[in-house]
Amino acid sequence: MATGRNHRPATRSRGIPEATVARLPLYLRALTALSERSVPTVSSEELAAAAGVNSAKLRKDFSYLGSYGTRGVGYDVEYLVYQISRELGLTQDWPVVIVGIGNLGAALANYGGFASRGFRVAALIDADPAMAGKPVAGMPVQHADELEKIISDNGVSIGVIATPAGAAQQVCERLVAAGVTSILNFAPTVLSVPDGVDVRKVDLSIELQILAFHEQRKAGEEADAEAASRKGPDGDMPAVMPA
Amino acid sequence: MATGRNHRPATRSRGIPEATVARLPLYLRALTALSERSVPTVSSEELAAAAGVNSAKLRKDFSYLGSYGTRGVGYDVEYLVYQISRELGLTQDWPVVIVGIGNLGAALANYGGFASRGFRVAALIDADPAMAGKPVAGMPVQHADELEKIISDNGVSIGVIATPAGAAQQVCERLVAAGVTSILNFAPTVLSVPDGVDVRKVDLSIELQILAFHEQRKAGEEADAEAASRKGPDGDMPAVMPA
């Protein structure tokens, strides 16, 4: 994702739409749960309910992968787990580095959900000399000076940034220069990267603000319903622009 | 967001599209940075670059809020900060509770970015009796038994779930029953909620899997380019379905 670009123009990789790719992990999680309960087959209706999506959407999503269902029966759970895993690239091992081992970075390092799929934390990296060598989640933190060597030695292509916002762009550039081509960014900044590098962001603050917007709207609608008969339809908005 | 529904059918609140709402916090962040540098006005082109979006998109987004720009000049930074803050509901105080004070919950509690906008951590809640009373981020953890009282006493309408996946749905139901109408979910589960309750999810595992997909595709394209002349266009896929 390059500077200022946040939607993929023609990246329907092998014809698989981006929106579908984003839902495959959801299906995979639901299927894994079924697999653990030894359920042999599942219908699109049942699986869709478990994944929290529309069944027509699920069938269309699967149709991009191929015809893996059996009409009148449904989908073979184990087979579908394998197919989706393969499509997502989870049949191979993905070494990941986490940069910035503070509150959040340490929590991520301790997170078990990493290893559960093919992701393996290859190294924890921090710029603070006091952190170097300290064990976090049973793994010694390495100094940022080693970044390039770590990436190269372990063949890391996915990096997680959990540094303060001010350091994120610089860390990003070092990661990319060292060979990382996918970045998961937790710092509240827009990252600029060259073409061919994917960036996904997780931003708590943005999520909360979106919730606040809808929350305010709900409160406003209640108030509107109450005050509807008293005033005009327009609540309170200065029509003129100051300054 | 009700069970299985993940896009808002007719929620263009006052005509503001959901996609626009999701970008407003991005603009707000860029504008705040400009404001701190005492920049008086900014053009759509400059602001769009700072926020990492297309300038036409930015102008269209702002047009949903009203005509706040001046042709030939641009937008007044301070005024726009105020308007967007107001639109997002950030001019008021939003008390938030965090449920599940483990690795992640503690990191969230320690996160400074919460208070920077109108969000205030009203309480930290955990089910573990050993946690009760223990200070985290300078605040005593309260036991889950107190959940309903805390929500009610503080007028909390936004809840953050950072419990294990198995507990999330149950915690969610208690939050909703107690009056919470917006939930930010970090647990890897699909939450079922009644109409009128918004759920947003943050899922590290899904983000990584999406990155892995594109990563695999990049690697595959390189391999394809290399092996293009040797084999047919279809790499390796069993055409038959087993079992």
Place this chain on the structure above:
DNA sequence: ATGTCTTTGTGAACGCGTGCACAAAGATAG
């Protein structure tokens, strides 16, 4: 073998979001 019944896979319609391109607005200079 034939019929019934379930469920998939997909064609088609629709709506939303994006980005182009330009007319209108207003600032600024002469």
Place this chain on the structure above:
DNA sequence: CTATCTTTGTGCACGCGTTCACAAAGACAT
């Protein structure tokens, strides 16, 4: 006051994603 120049606000077209609705496919019973 007029001309020029910059930048906004938006009409329009296009493409993606979602959903409906149904024909085709196959399982299963008789």
